[in-house]
Amino acid sequence: MSDVVEKTLTALPGLFDSQTGAARITNRLRQLIKSITELTSKHDEENLIKQELSAMKEQVSSPNTTMKQMREVMVRAMYCEMLGYDASFTYIHAIKLAQQGGVLEKRVGYLAVSLFLSEGHELLLLLVNTVLKDLQSTNLIEACMALTVVAQVFPKDMIPAVLPLVEDKLSHPKEIIRRKAVLALYKFHLIAPTQVQHIHGKFRKALCDKDPGVMTSSLHIYLQLITESPDGYKDLTGSLVTILKQVVGGKLPVEFDYHSVPAPWLQIQLLRILSLLGREDPSTSELMYDVLDESLRRAEMNHNITYAILYECVKAVYTIHPKAELLEKAARCIGNFVLSPKINLKYLGLKALTYVVQHDARLALQHQMTIIECLDHADYTIKRETLELLFRITNAQNVTVIVEKMLDFLHGCNDEHTIIHLVCSG
Amino acid sequence: MIKAILIFNNHGKPRLIRFYQYFAEDMQQQIIRETFHLVSKRDDNVCNFLEGGSLIGGSDYKLIYRHYATLYFVFCVDSSESELGILDLIQVFVETLDKCFENVCELDLIFHMDKVHYILQEVVMGGMVLETNMNEIVAQVELQNRMEKSEGGLSGAPARAVSAVKNMNLPEIPRNINIGDINIKVPSLSPF
Numbered sequence: 283m284s285d286v287v288e289k290t291l292t293a294l295p296g297l298f299d300s301q302t303g304a305a306r307i308t309n310r311l312r313q314l315i316k317s318i319t320e321l322t323s324k325h326d327e328e329n330l331i332k333q334e335l336s337a338m339k340e341q342v343s344s345p346n347t348t349m350k351q352m353r354e355v356m357v358r359a360m361y362c363e364m365l366g367y368d369a370s371f372t373y374i375h376a377i378k379l380a381q382q383g384g385v386l387e388k389r390v391g392y393l394a395v396s397l398f399l400s401e402g403h404e405l406l407l408l409l410v411n412t413v414l415k416d417l418q419s420t421n422l423i424e425a426c427m428a429l430t431v432v433a434q435v436f437p438k439d440m441i442p443a444v445l446p447l448v449e450d451k452l453s454h455p456k457e458i459i460r461r462k463a464v465l466a467l468y469k470f471h472l473i474a475p476t477q478v479q480h481i482h483g484k485f486r487k488a489l490c491d492k493d494p495g496v497m498t499s500s501l502h503i504y505l506q507l508i509t510e511s512p513d514g515y516k517d518l519t520g521s522l523v524t525i526l527k528q529v530v531g532g533k534l535p536v537e538f539d540y541h542s543v544p545a546p547w548l549q550i551q552l553l554r555i556l557s558l559l560g561r562e563d564p565s566t567s568e569l570m571y572d573v574l575d576e577s578l579r580r581a582e583m584n585h586n587i588t589y590a591i592l593y594e595c596v597k598a599v600y601t602i603h604p605k606a607e608l609l610e611k612a613a614r615c616i617g618n619f620v621l622s623p624k625i626n627l628k629y630l631g632l633k634a635l636t637y638v639v640q641h642d643a644r645l646a647l648q649h650q651m652t653i654i655e656c657l658d659h660a661d662y663t664i665k666r667e668t669l670e671l672l673f674r675i676t677n678a679q680n681v682t683v684i685v686e687k688m689l690d691f692l693h694g695c696n697d698e699h700t701i702i703h704l705v706c707s708g
Numbered sequence: 709m710i711k712a713i714l715i716f717n718n719h720g721k722p723r724l725i726r727f728y729q730y731f732a733e734d735m736q737q738q739i740i741r742e743t744f745h746l747v748s749k750r751d752d753n754v755c756n757f758l759e760g761g762s763l764i765g766g767s768d769y770k771l772i773y774r775h776y777a778t779l780y781f782v783f784c785v786d787s788s789e790s791e792l793g794i795l796d797l798i799q800v801f802v803e804t805l806d807k808c809f810e811n812v813c814e815l816d817l818i819f820h821m822d823k824v825h826y827i828l829q830e831v832v833m834g835g836m837v838l839e840t841n842m843n844e845i846v847a848q849v850e851l852q853n854r855m856e857k858s859e860g861g862l863s864g865a866p867a868r869a870v871s872a873v874k875n876m877n878l879p880e881i882p883r884n885i886n887i888g889d890i891n892i893k894v895p896s897l898s899p900f
Contacts, residue, residue: 311819312819315818315819319818357821357822360821360822361821363733364722364724364725364821365722366733366734366736366737368733385855386855386856389826389852390822393822393825393826393829397726397825400730401730402730422851423851423852423855426848430829430833430834433833433834433836434728434833434834458848461838461839462833462838465833465834465836465838466834468836469834469836495839495844499836499838502836505788537841537843537844538841540796540800540840540841546793546796547790547793547797547837547840550790550793554788586792586795586796587792587793587796589792590790590791590792590793590796593790593792594790625753625754625755626755626756626757626791626792626795628755629755629757629791630791630792660751660754661751661754661755662754663754663755663757663758663759664754664755666759
C-alpha cells in the first residue's frame with residue numbers, strides 16, 4: 283500500500299487547495315507547526331511565533347475575516363498559548379466566536395475561553411448571556427457545550443443567574459444533559475456552596491436516576507457532602523449498599539463493564555462513600571459487612587482495575603467499625619499487594635500498610651522484612667512510601683535501625699521538597 | 709479531582725495542556741517543565757505514581773503517568789482519586805484517541821490539538837471524571853463530527869477523501885496503539 287497511498291495522501295490537500303479556502307486554512311496551522319518543529323533554537327522559535335502573532339493580530343482586527351478564518355486563528359492562538367506565548371488579544375474574539383458564530387464557531391470559542399480565561403476574568407461577564415442562551419437551546423450540542431463551559435470556568439457572582447437553567451436540566455430527557463448538569467451543580471457547590479443549598483433535594487433525585495451514568499455523577503457530590511459532614515447522610519447507607527450489591531452482582535447493563543468488571547469506577551466511588559459513612563459507627567457499619575465481603579471475594583481477577591477495587595475495599599474495611607473476619611481477609615489482601623512483583627501493587631500495598639498501621643501495627647511487623655527490602659528499592663517512589671511507613675512503625679526496638687536508614691535516604695535525596703516534608707513529619 | 713492533564717513528548721514539548729485550576733501563564737510553563745523533569749528521569753520498570761512536586765501543590769497531589777513511545781500522559785490528581793483507577797482512565801483516553809484518529813500517533817495530537825481537547829472534554833469535565841466508557845465517549849464525539857461534515861460540503865471533501873483512503877480494506881493493520889515517531893508509519897503491504 284505504502285507508495286500509492288502516501289502519494290495520494292500528500293497530493294489530496296494540494297488538489298483542493300485552489301478550489302476552497304478550507305484546505306488553505308488548515309494549511310496555515312500545518313505550516314506554522316512544521317516550521318516550529320524544524321527550528322532548533324528557542325530564540326528562533328520566539329521570533330517565528332512573534333511574527334505569527336502579529337499576522338494573527340492583523341487578521342482578527344480586519345473586518346474581512348470570515349467566521350471560518352477566525353476559527354482557524356483561534357486554534358493557532360491556542361497552540362501559541364500552549365507553548366507559553368501570550369495571545370491575549372484573541373480573548374475577546376474567542377468570546378465573540380461563541381456569541382455570534384454557528385455551532386462550530388461556538389465549539390472553538392468556548393474551548394478557547396475555557397483554556398485562556400480564569401473564573402475571575404472580567405471578560406467572562408460578556409459570556410454570560412451567550413451561555414444563558416445556549417443553555418436554553420433545543421440543539422443538544424449547544425446545550426452540552428454551555429454546560430461544559432459553566433462547569434469549567436464561570437464567574438462566581440453570576441451563578442444565581444444561571445442556576446435555575448442548570449437545575450432545569452436535571453429533568454431533561456437526554457441522559458448526557460442530566461449528567462453534565464449534575465457535575466455543573468457540583469462545581470457550583472465547590473465554589474459557592476451557599477448558592478446551591480436549597481437544591482440538595484434534587485441531588486437525591488439524581489442519585490435515584492434510572493440512568494446509572496447520572497447516578498454515578500451524583501456520587502461526586504455526595505462524596506464531597508459526606509466528607510464534609512457524614513452525619514446528615516447516614517440514611518443513604520441502605521440505598522448505597524443496595525446499589526453496590528447490584529453492581530457487584532452484575533445487574534447493570536453490559537455497556538458498563540470494563541474488561542469484564544462491572545462499573546469499576548462506580549464501585550470505587552461507592553466504597554469510598556460507604557467507608558466515610560461507616561466510620562466510628564457500629565450500626566451503620568453493620569449494614570455494609572455483607573457487601574464488602576462480597577466485593578472482596580469477587581474482585582479476584584488479575585487486572586489493574588480489580589486491584590483498584592480491592593484496595594478501596596481494604597481501606598473501607600479498616601475505616602469502618604472493625605469486624606474480625608473481614609479484617610483477616612483484608613490483611614491477606616494487603617500482604618499479597620506488598621509481596622507482589624508488580625510494582626504498582628507494591629506501592630499500593632505500602633500505602634495500605636501506612637493507613638492500616640494506626641489500627642493494627644502487627645500487620646506491618648509481619649511484613650517487616652519486605653518493608654526493609656523496599657527501602658533499597660530502585661524506585662524512588664517506593665523508597666519514599668516505605669519511609670512514610672517506617673515513621674509509623676517505629677518502636678523502642680527498631681528505632682535505631684530505622685533512623686539510620688532514614689538518614690541514609692536523606693543524604694542521598696536530591697529533592698528539597700521531600701526532605702522538608704519528611705523532616706517535618708518526623 | 710483532577711487538577712491538570714499534561715501531554716508532552718520525550719523532549720518535554722507540550723502537546724496538550726489542560727489545567728482545571730487557574731495558574732498564570734508563566735506558572736503553567738514552569739509546572740510543565742518541572743513535571744517533565746520529574747517524569748523523564750523515571751525508568752520504564754518503576755511504578756506509575758509520583759509525588760506532585762512543589763509547584764503543583766505539594767503532598768496532597770500525585771502525578772499519575774503513562775509513557776507511550778514518544779509521549780507522556782500525565783494526570784495530576786488529589787487524594788480523592790484512585791491511583792489505579794486514574795491509570796486505567798488514561799488507558800481509556802488513549803484507546804479513545806486511537807479509535808477517533810485511527811491508529812493515533814504524535815502527529816495527530818500535534819495537528820489536531822483542538823480535536824483532542826474536544827475528546828478530552830467528554831472524558832473529564834471541570835476536573836471531574838464524566839465518562840469512562842470508550843464507546844460512549846466516541847459516540848459523543850461522533851455527534852459533534854457530524855455537524856462538521858454537514859457544514860463541510862465541498863470543503864469537507866478533502867478530509868473525507870483522506871479518511872476514505874485511510875479506511876481502505878487493508879489486511880494486517882496493526883491494532884496495537886502505535887504512537888510512533890514523526891514519520892507517518894504506513895504498514896507495508898503487498899501492492900495492488
